[in-house]
Amino acid sequence: MDYLTIGEVAKLADISVQTLRxxxxxxxxxxxxxNPQNHYRYYGIRQLFYLExxxxxxxxxxxxxxxxxxxVLPPKQLSHFLKNYRHEIDQQLTELHAIKALLNNQIELLTDQNLLLSYPDGEVYQRKIDSRQVLTLPDVATVTPEVQPDLYFRDLYAQLDQQNLDAKAYQYNCVFALDDYQRLSNIHYQYLFVTILNPHSSFxxxxxxxxxxxxxxxxKFNWNLDNYLTYLKRLKKAYQTLRGHQKAQVIxxxxxNHSSSDHEESFVTELQIKL
Structure with missing residues (x-):
């Protein structure tokens, strides 16, 4: 019987000598x-099939x-193994598609935020915003811009987790009525919300x-309580120039601006009124 050296097998099978060893x-x-004399090892030609x-x-x-x-399994058992393995691959593909959707969404959000950062602070502008489906937390009349809202948003995220839903963005999102506010403490939010990436009908x-x-x-402006009312009044004046004293909501x-709690907090805020 003809034999092949490890180097010859490596070349024929396009595999490294290290892997064969x-x-x-x-x-x-x-x-x-x-070989019992020199202890060199040789492969049979028929082994190439099994190596493939x-x-x-x-x-x-x-x-x-x-x-x-x-x-070493017979065909029936090998087929069973491969079918189970295929099912595992299908599950992995589903998970990877979900991860890809989250990645695409995050890239889209960051692109939008970079566009937002290009606008001058404190200047009124118009822009088109896509439809948003949101999970709301109502009955938050005690929450104002002066109140730290993290625990309230934690409730929203907990609801998303329970329903196996994903937040489209991790932001502070609030809604209140447009009015002639003289103090921040007079602004009482109607509801807080989280934008949903994958809503389903059972919720x-x-x-x-x-x-x-x-x-x-x-x-748009960098979050600052000292300037908040000034910018809100500027937006209100621009809106009333276009729409008079028509009632409206402010989003x-x-x-x-960064994702590390080790840094000083920095947020870009946009106040939005639908025309």
Whole structure:
């Protein structure tokens, strides 16, 4: 019988000598013959077929440990293993598609935030905003811009977790009525909200609202309580110039300028009124 050296097998099978030695050491794919005089190891030509099988299974990303277990299985059991493995792959693909959707959403949000940061602070502008489906937290009349709202938003995120939903963005989102406010303590939010990435019909519809797509009159600034009323009044004046004294709601959206709690808090805030 003709034999092949480890170098010849490596070349024919397009596999490294180091890998073949590893397969030998773990008893996955051992040389067929060892010369008793010089202890050189040789592979039989027929072994190339079985080596290709191992390579094929590795292409399927099956672990070495599993390959050692399945290469000795009869076809029926091997088929059963591969069907189960395919099911695992399907689950992984579903998870990866969900992760990709989250990544695309985050890139879109950061692109939008970078556009927002390009606007001058304190100047009124118009921009188109897409429709938003939001999970709301009502009955928050005691919450004003002077109140730290994190515990309230924690309640919203807990509801999302319970329903297996994802937040489209991690922001402070609040809604209040447009009015002639003289002090921040007079601004009482009607509700807080989190924008939902993947809403489904089984969720309590009473807590879901849709913020309509359309053109919004906006003003942007770095979050600062000292300037908040000044910018709000400036936005209100611009809105009344266009719409008179028509009633309206103000949507307050604050996004972090960094994601580390070790740094001083920094948020960009946009006040929005739908035209």
């Amino acid at each position: 590893y397969y030998d050491n773990i008893d996955l794919f051992k040389p067929e013959f060892t 099988t191992i390579k094929y299974l590795r292409r399927l990303d099956i672990s070495i440990k599993q390959i050692k277990e399945i290469i 309590d519809s009473d807590l879901i609202k849709t913020l309509d797509e359309g053109h919004y009159l906006c003003i 307050e959206v604050s996004s972090p």
